Every structure is written in C-alpha cells, then in structure tokens.
Amino acid sequence: MNLKELARKLDLSPTTVSRALNGYPEVNEATRERVAAAAKRYNYQPNTRAIRLATGRAMAVGHVIPLTTRHEIVNPVFADFIAGAGEVYSRNGYDMLLSVVPDDNEERAYRELKSRGTVDGVIVHGPRLDDPRIALLTEMEVPFVVHGRATGSALPYSWVDVNNRRAFHRATEFLLDLGHRRIGLVNGLEFMDFAIRRRAGYEQALAQRGIALDPAIMVSEEMTETAGHRTVAAMLRAPNPPTALLVSSMIMALGARRAIEEKGLRLGRDVSVIIHDDELSYLRNGDDVPIFTATRSSVREAGRQAADMLLSLISGRETGPKELLLEAELIIGQSTGPCKG
Amino acid sequence: MNLKELARKLDLSPTTVSRALNGYPEVNEATRERVAAAAKRYNYQPNTRAIRLATGRAMAVGHVIPLTTRHEIVNPVFADFIAGAGEVYSRNGYDMLLSVVPDDNEERAYRELKSRGTVDGVIVHGPRLDDPRIALLTEMEVPFVVHGRATGSALPYSWVDVNNRRAFHRATEFLLDLGHRRIGLVNGLEFMDFAIRRRAGYEQALAQRGIALDPAIMVSEEMTETAGHRTVAAMLRAPNPPTALLVSSMIMALGARRAIEEKGLRLGRDVSVIIHDDELSYLRNGDDVPIFTATRSSVREAGRQAADMLLSLISGRETGPKELLLEAELIIGQSTGPCKG
DNA sequence: AATCATTTTCAAACCGCTTTGGGTGTTTCA
C-alpha cells in the first residue's frame, strides 16, 4: 500500500493525505481523522526511501567504529553505548547506521557518508588526543557529537563525557582518607583521551596531599585481563608495593584481583582497589552488592544523552556546540579498606 | 555534483553517464573512460537515497539486537560479530542498520523493516529454542541468516553456526583422556540454543565412556564472572568435587578460575578447565600462548561468513536455505593437565 | 447578493537516480 493507492481509496489527492499524516495545519480535522483511520486499517507505512529522497534528509545517524588496525580491538564499551543510543533513535524514527572502519581509512569513510547523503549526523567514538576527525567534520559541516573529549582540539565541538578527572580525583582522595599513601594507577593506553584525564585526576589528588608520584606504580596498558594481571603482579613483586590501586576498567580489575590473590593477599584488606565501572550489561560489578568500590557511570546512559544531543543538533532546534559532563558516582564496595601499616 | 550536472559537463545524457558508471554494455569504451575520468575529477558520488528509490533496493541489511528485557544484557559477542559483518558490507557497498529492540517487541520491528523497505535482508541474533522469528521472516519473505541455530524450528532456514556439540564433545573427550572422570559443566542459560548443544556434546561424550551424569556438577547460568565464580565455588565446596570443568565462556571462566584459586587449588594441576573462546578482541585468551585450553572459534569470522551468505541470498545468485557449520579448534593451553588421583 | 478572507483541497513539479523504448549513424550481408 502506497500513498497514491491510499489516496485513491479515500477519494483524496496524495497531497492531502500526505499532509494529513504529517500533521500539517491546512487540512480539515475531520478528514485528518478519516485519513488516519484508513492508514491504520490498510497498515500504510510510508516508504522510507521515497521520504528520504523527497525531503533530502537521511533520517539516519552514523556511528563510525574505528577498528584499531594495530590491535584489532573493538571497544567493549561500544555495545552498551549503542544500546542506549538506539533507544533514542528508534523513539524518534531515526535509523542507526554502523560502519566499522579501519582507523587508517576513517577520513574517506566520513566523507562518503556526507557526500552520498546516507546520514544526517555522526557520533564520534573513541576520541584520541587532538583528534583530526573534529576538524574534518566541522569543515564538512556534518552535525556530530563526540563520545568523550579530545584534549588539545582547538575547535569547539559538541560532546558527552564522564568527568573522568574528577572521578579519579575523588577515588584517590577516598583511598588517601583510608590512610593509603602508596597508591598505584593501572590505566588504559594514553592515546585514549579518558586515560589522560584519569591520570590527571589521580596526580592532582596526590599532589594536593603532598605525595610524590612514583612512575614505578603507574602503568598505561591495553585494557585487558592479562595486562591487568601482568602489571599488578609486577608491582606487587617489586619492593615497596602499593597498598591500593586505581584500575581503569572492570576487565583489567579482574586481572588485578587475580594478581593480588595469587600473591596470597586479600582484596580490600591487604590491597584496596577502586575501579571505573561503565556498567556494562554483561560485566556487572556484583549482582546486588557491588564487589569493587567504583566510580560508576553508565555508558548506556551516555549513549542516550549523546543521541539526544545529536538529534537536537540535526533538527536545528538548538545550535552551537553543546556539552554535557556526566558525574560518576562513587560506589562503596568490598574492595577497599583502611591501610594497615 | 549530481548526475545531471556531470552529464551536462560531458555533453552526454544522464542515461549514458549512468550506464557508463554502472558498467552497462551499451556504451562506447572510449566514452566510458571519459565519464569515469570526469566522475573522479569532480568527485561525483551518486546520491544513495536516489539510487535506493530508483532501484527499489535498500542496499542495507538490518541487525536487530534483542535486548532481553529481563536482564537488559547486550550479548558481549555482538560487537565482534558486527565488526566481521561490517567488513563484508562495506566491501560490497551495503550499509549496516542496527536496531536495538526490547525482545517483547521484536515482531513489530521486523515488520516495519520490511514494510518501510529500509533493508534488503536481516541477520538474526541470539536464536532461542524454537525461535518464532524464523517463521515470521519466512512468511514475510525477507532474506535472512541466523547466527546460530534454533533447535526445534520446523522450517528450513539459512544459518551460520559453530559446531558447539562437537566442540564440547571433543573437549570432554580430551579431559577424559587425561584421566578425568568427574567433569563439571558450567553452561549458559539454556534458552540460548548454543547452550543446549554444548550440553548435548558433553553428555554424549560421557555416555560413550559409560560415565553417569551428575546434575550436581552441571549448571546453567547467566554468563557473567560472578555466576562463574559462584557456581564453581559451590561445586568445589561440595563433597566429591569435579577435577575438571567445561566452561561456556571466557568471562565465566574468569570467575571459575577465581573460585579455584580462592580454594587454594591450582588451575591446570588441581582442576583442569576448558573454555569456549569466541576470540573476542577485548578478551583474548592470553597474549601469545593461550592461557586456557579452549575450543576456539572466531565470532568475527562467523560475522563475515553470515554477511557473505546474506548478501548472496539477497542478490538472488544463490537460492534456498544455506548452512554453514564452522568447526572449533581445540587449543591446548595451560589450564589442563592429567588427573591426579 | 456581491466581495473578500479563510479553509480546504488538488495538480503538477520536484528530489536524483534507473530503465524502457526508441532513434541515429555504421556495418554487414545478400
């Protein structure tokens, strides 16, 4: 059933039917209802392809997933972010388009998205230090929202991010208040923006209490279980091991915990650990009581917010770069305790 | 730059230009080259929206991600599958459309996809026992490929799956050959098809050696770290604990390992563990040497294969239901050893 | 009742491509 057929059945012109369904004012309320009823009865669904061509809007937003060619890693956070964003899109009649693109090829991917008109806007994932995509998209005049921020970018742009600096600042203070003085940092690779900010928060908190940094207990690694295990095991083996750790992700923390327990130490008693918890659906921090003390911030919620922001940018209702800084909660779990000694 | 403009520049009709670019025979080779050159020079990109309307093809495939309303879990395997499928799509000029849909609402989502013509085909994720989506899509005449299989479905359909039964059969035999007689199964929830098959393989292998099943060491749970830990801890606490375990996922296995080590036992010596390894990019089974002995099968590769299959179904080149059963490798790691005792 | 404003509806153009059904100039062949 298409518009013309529906119009014929109603003895109306396609024009009127179209207007009736799209809520234009210049149509009699009575006929509007008649049209709506018929549309429902015949289960009329307007053809998206035609709408797109006619209106020039794509009614779709793109997510370009960078595939780091070096590591071939898909960010584990990604699936949940998408789930959040997807809710918003489908509520607003938008489609979500995914392109998985090797990161040596991103510019072309973005340009094509624009010039073929497949999307109205883009979400930028995994911003890196001084990310070139921001300049690119700005120049192309594609509405976009960054999930995270890109330290060092000169241009203004829209973003949704967790306050990583403050989260780790607070977490560090929490450990300091428990009496810990030797606090290790197990961070992600620092070409990722969030890792830089987390370190900044950590360093600032230590500095404020006059504690010197010790590179021996600060690592920056891929965020895998093995890396977490390896680095923490090394720290614990070394002289003057940390009594507490800040760990950048749940997965790394599983490795960290393993290293701790292997050493015959007990989590929360001998070594305190605070993690950052993105609330990934398949990696919950405990079923009801949190296991790890954590700075918690739902990445799914971030997805929702970013999608919302992008849609409002696309609609033109709101203009100019918008920014949203989500605060992480500090959740007290069983992995932290006072420093003994 | 659109087709008409390009045609004008070349002093040709849009017809000829279109044909030249799309490789139709009725155009002089010389002019074809002239057109190609001009297209490149002016960076002409045909408008996707127009192509879609004109051809009636969507040049897009849909992935409907079920969001289990009960658990709100996004399958962790999903991101890597998408990465694999995405490669194939972009190589073939197809877009990948994602809709995240609460699983109480799936039918409507599929119907809309069809009637609005946004996609040419669909990949079905997370098939369940006797999954109703298979009948639905067959009836709607939408080309589709299932990732996995749906035990109990009467209709024929196309699928790509790992030979879960054989993988677990072989893994069980491997443990039996090492002398283990008390082998536990830590499985996913059995509304998921793969869990059913894995159990079947396990049971068959035991039966062939005349070993009776013991429900006390067979669990079926959500595939989380905590569940892995909880269930294995319980097994080890109970009288007559298993000397070996089959664990359905890497994440569960991390929990299982924790339970083992907590108990003061050593992985691979006191308790042998074989896992199923989907080769998730962010959860590698060891960096170079595998940590766990595993039945390994790349879910990213499955994504590539499923996408390939779907595209060939869509093109009509091949017809009828196609099936692809991928065999899992048995990778020997450090988590298995002979049964002592 | 005639005029004007307002509401309601419609025909036709348009979005940018593909595709059908010719046309024109060249070859081929009887």
Added chain:
DNA sequence: TGAAACACCCAAAGCGGTTTGAAAATGATT
C-alpha cells in the same frame, strides 16, 4: 545497393513520497 543487424546514445517515464502555487469551497462582511 538496399535491407537487416548492430553499436551507441537519448528523451522520457518511472520510483513514492513532499512541497509549491493555484483553484475550489466555505465563511464572514458589507
């Protein structure tokens, strides 16, 4: 040499909607 076959190209009609500009119907005003 004329007819048939072929190679190459084009005008125009879709695809299924939206949107513009104008007409028809209705209502208000004088």
